[in-house]
Amino acid sequence: MKKTRDYGTAWRILRPSSITDQIFIKAQRIRTLEEKKISKVGDDITGEYIGIVNYCIIAMMQLDSNDETPYELSPGHVEKMFDEKAAETEELMFAKNHDYGEAWRDMRISSLTDLILMKILRVKQIEDNQGQTLASEGVKANYQDMLNYSVFALIKLGAA
Template identity: 60%
Template sequence: MKDYGTAWRILRPSSMTDQIFIKAQRIRSIETKGTSKVDEGIRDEFIGIVNYCAMALVQLELKPAEQPEMDHDEALKMYLNNIHSAKALMENKNHDYDEAWRKMRVSSFTDLILMKLHRTKQIEDNQGQTIISEGIDANYMDMINYAIFALIKLEFPEDEENL
């Protein structure tokens, strides 16, 4: 927020979804090609996914603003509440799935994020209506967690050898 303020408050949730898609698509491109021409790696893009998902959750709650300025303390509080909620969800799912993520590849997290994005876009195209599936907010939460798992795997790749 020190660099950009709360300019993101003007974005509709569907635009946030597209921003997340751009980041996930770039990660997949780098994973596939094995190289990038821009001096930002996939780690930065996964961090961006976490941030955009948390901001998108704020947008779902508050709706986009015509004037994007928001009190920075309030924006940070809402952002952190969403991160804490995602962490609680991660802990619960981690318990139920017996830490299966530890045996997964980073590229699988990329693919799962892309799948969640396609689901989210479909829900958005249906004006947020679902019959039995979770809503847009649940998809953003899952994407936060997949991105965090990928960041852990990137930070501690030696752990893969010990599985």
């Protein structure tokens, strides 16, 4: 919301594939930092996971937008949409946690990163297929999974 107040809703210009690429950049940077153990830019892994959370929510908001949706949205409207997408994804997380027995707690953070990267590649393939799928849950479900994996990583890092 702070960036919305600073920049407005400039993200509205991004096509879904561009948002997917932004998530990819963040996840790839996390993987690089995990492997090299050194950052020359100074930004930490925690900030990158937070970025993935925000871009996933932005992606879901864009999926609900159309050509009639103005580029500039009020901060109040953005906050309402953001909170709706976050709550919907949190509800999914609790349902999956129940079914999977909170397996994420025993996973390595690096595995969560790899799962995010795999989901990104799935989304890119769906986008390249113009949204047509045979068996996939679809793009939104993949964004929700990436968001939840990022939240799990943030919890494991002690940031959430």
